[in-house]
Amino acid sequence: MDGDGIDPAALPRRGPVYRELASAGARFVELRGGAVAESFAADAGTETRAARRLALADLSLLPCLGFRGREAVDWLRRQGVDVGDRNNRAYRQPDGALAARMAPGEALLFGDVADESDLCERLADAASIDEEVEAFPVPWGDGYFRFLVSGKRAADMFAKVCGVDLRTDRFPPLDIARTSMARTSVAVVRDDLGDTPAYHVLGDVASASYLLACLRDAMEEFDGALAGLGAVRRLAGA
């Protein structure tokens, strides 16, 4: 581990692929009781350029929370969340968080890359089984990994592992596709970073290592790289 970074194993929350990131040269910073890869390249410019071309960042430790149940969507609305009216569509909240409407009785909330939103914590606190309402939290923050794949070549890379057309002119921002990627089930949420196309890929945390290996292999052809949260934030702010 680099001298100026922290050791992920020293913190209680650990990302599903922290070892892979560490062996790729990640420099970690602490975030919400866990270690997030902040950067890989020696200089920020290189990493930002990679993220514009094709890069993958692991955001698994950023907040994420699911709600399920027949009244989940109504309950979220009552909590002031904009859950829109279409399934398989994400809605941006004023604080930057996303509310992803997955199915009639299912929504997924996840925090912004700047990690300024407290929506997930607020809703986790608000939900209670004692309330007689059919809206139940699901700990997808732990159950799902969350990779952010960014760059102009992202769709070309996805075409090698996924049968859904994710090209930018066919898959608009904030659309969601739940599909199979390299034979594992994932949800893909388009969420551009400024003018750079970007996609959250969420799936079973136990398959994170497997899918990361598949994606890195598929990315090789396009000179893809790993990126840290720093590059993601720079692009998002750009």
Add this chain to the structure above:
Amino acid sequence: MKILRCPLNGPRNVSEFAYGGEVVAMPDPAAASDAEWADHVFLEDNRRGVVREWWLHVATDYWFIAERDTATDEIVRTCPASEVFAERVSFAAPDDEGGRA
């Protein structure tokens, strides 16, 4: 590869789905004879023509119903299961008459 239109996720390759058998009405477990029950559990009609089938979109674990022509393999229509199963199903106690309400 065939395309199947999932009512929740739209048109997808059929490899994203799993087949769940024909949609059949369950006989009343309290009233059915052993033979009727065995027929229900073990036998399928295997009819030629349009049949209703269960399909699962695996990535979302979403069950829905497809009407498929078994002769041409044409998917005539797909719909959410709630279109066919709209009401809460209850079972009567074993000693009661009537079975499913």
Add this chain to the structure above:
Amino acid sequence: MTGVNRLPAPAGSLIDRSRTRTFRFEGRPVDGFAGDTIASALAANDVWVLSRSFKYRRPRGALTMAGQDANALVQLPGRPNVPADVEPVADGLDVRGQNYDGSLMRDRGAWIGRLRRFLPVGFYYKAFYKPRGAWRLWAPLIRRRAGLGRVDAAAPRGRFDKAYLFCDVLAVGGGPAGMSAALAAAEAGAEVILVDENPVLGGALNYARFDAAGAAAARERRRLVDAVAARDGIEAMTDTIANGWFADNFVALIRGNRMFKVRAKEVVLATGAMEQPLVFRNNDLPRVMMGSAAQRLIRLYGVRPGTRAVVATANDDGYGVALDLADAGVRVAAVADLRPEPGGGGMAAAAEARGIRIETGHTVSSAIPGAGGRSVRGAVLSRIEGRGVCRGGETVDCDLVCMSVGYAPAAQLACHDGGRLAMDEGTATFVPRDLPAHGRAAGSVNGTHALDAVLAEGARAGWRAAAALGLDAGAGPAVPEAGGADDRNHDWPLFPHDDGKDFVDFDEDLQVRDILNACADGFDDIELAKRYTTVGMGPSQGRHSALNALRLVHRATGRPLADAAPTTVRPPYAAETFGVLAGRHFEPVRHTPMHHRHLEAGARMMVAGDWLRPSFYGAPHDRERRVLEEVRAVRGGVGMLDVSTLGGIEVRGPDAAEFLDRMYTFTYARQPVGRGRYLMMCDETGVIVDDGVTCRFHERHFYVTTTSSGASSVYREMLWWNAQWRLAVDISDVTGAYAAISLAGPWARKVLDPLTDGIELSLAAFPYMAVRTGRVAGIPARLLRIGFVGELGFELHVPASQGEALWDALMSAGEPCGIRPFGLEAQRVLRLEKGHIIIGQDTDDLTYPAEADMTWAISRKKPFFVGGRANRVHESRPLRRKLVGFAIRDPEAPVPEECHLTLRGNDIAGRVTSVARSEALGCVVGLAYVAPEQAVTGATFPIKVGPRRFLEAEVAPLPFYDPDNRRQEM
């Protein structure tokens, strides 16, 4: 300049004369140019024999120069059966011919050709099948002789890949029809992919002659290629083969080592046509070739195909060939036109004006072989006197015979998804019919050959595709709906010779009489004749034999050709490698959050369903000792097992208990909050399919565990049932969200106690089967006071992201107690000692609860549960087998294995399902199915442990270990 036959530029549009490529053929160095194919470079150097034929070992050379025939298949290192006429040359390539012994030029096996008369079709079956079993002896000898290239099992692994592509319109074929279709569709705003198997677009415009002056093709090609390049929205893919057209316009494209899986909304099939051979004696000699092959050699590769040529033709294209040959400096000795009169096209007149001798009403009836049959030295021109009959003849000296007698559509793809080929008797050609709903054909694949008509038909197909997409495509090109199908096929281009060698199928060395004999033997339908003679079954898949074989069969059986349908065409269109089909290797595997801790501790991992789980910790050779140590740690101290793989399902809502009552066999409505309860699930046939524990954390909240392998199927089954029942319950699979550790052993409480904050762990406060929530080592946790291994135990379920931290905390806290992680092998021994069954190991797809002695887990008071009704049927019938515990107390006896049979008398009673040597019990114990009468404690039954080897096992009560459950409830 490389090669004596090389023509000066501009001939040779594909070759780059500035770059020489040197390869080896049959061990000798050959020079070619970049852009040459193996066959063209060899031809330039006057090497024409590429391989020998499959059966008679006759020397063969390129027939089509289009990768369509088996004559040109050669051997490369690690790659057999490579079509030399399309495979590019590369420096250092080591190329060899196929099907010979000794040398390609002097094959020691060529004597077989002289036995031709005695090797009729069906010969193998007739000669080698008697006496019974003889074929088994003959087959390897025959197959060694008759075979294609050699597979090299040691060939280096390639890197293969696949990718999806999406488009509005896929135009297959980059000739004039395909390009004009692509342009029309793209002009209307469609996103188009245009594919062609050749290195450049243009199709026949690259090599064929469309007018007397010989300028039209190049002009049109330039216009179209420039327009395609300039047009946004067309992605042109060359060197790309469309190899299969599957349901809903799913088309497989292959380019190099990559397969593209294209989903097109509309498909335009513009694959062109394949020129067909003339059947005459010695029509298989090297340098008897299609007219289009000669044109390809000239125009694409700048190779003069001969010095003195005879052209046999039945259409104006043959005159174009003659003109091209003349332009290339080949002396055209004669054109034999099978028609009584030449057509009205300008090319015949031009040929005549060039002084070329034209013999109408004539055919080539025989080619005269040169030395060793490796070349042609003359052709016999004969007057046609009737259908397939010709007489007399004049021998004309030549070293090249070109055939231009007709075409068959390259419509293989059209037949992959329901289309078919029909015979159009008027034009004596096949035409594609019943194309898939969103597909259409254009150009010569459709029987349209005249260039203007081809361009118009292509444009119309592209326009119609765009219109079908709902694009504003304008009024559409004003051309007739049906293209101008024209008359280029001779209706009977077969001139059988009394002495044979009149080949119908070059791949399989089939002559006219082979087909006729098959009909005479009673195989009088093309489907039957195909199987009997193997016509069309070789590498070229009937590209040049299907039409002629069909003609012969129909004539022999007196049926009109109009009824003829060729044999079924199936994917792939061209040969494809397994590597391309396999692509990259996607084998999903799931890791628990503690996966790397196991590896660091030296675990041997095993595949369990989708998961990798520790089998035991230690070196493989040390397995037995390590497993025993792990077992001892749990029995005598404390151990921990990663059980994150257990399924976890949240069942929440007002109907949660009602739902579980329906899904599982027990009752849950009155299960107290804070308690766990055993779960057993049956399917509708009453068979046990899963088990687990449910924890009630709230009136409306149950947390259900499932077996590791059952999680996803149980979850789906739950969702499926509730899609019908519509109960007010939410079911969420949270398997991956929780890491879980089973902490077990007499010191488990001692390890856990300092880590828990505010959870009283004493037996009184936290009794067996109780469940709690709280914090362990600061981590929010669900604590389950349950045990599978028969000792004091806690199952701790925590958020997955903190599973590793919990593991670390327990390892440190347990260090003073000598805590050890244990693996599945130890767990299997421990649970067996305790008599717990594993679903799927100790049960099978027919095991119902009474057989496994599990009826205690069935509630009789519920109105319904899945499998309940079926179990009533099972229970009303006599039990046929029963699962019992057994012990083998003789320390010298062999240890039976799982699936060894148990016997009752001479009958099979059942099988051993689990077995282990137990240190705690001092004997071998196991579980086995036996006959119900044998299931009496203390009775013995035989287990068959090998051929004529049996041992006696004694039925023992379960659990074997700690029958009073004192240890797990301490």
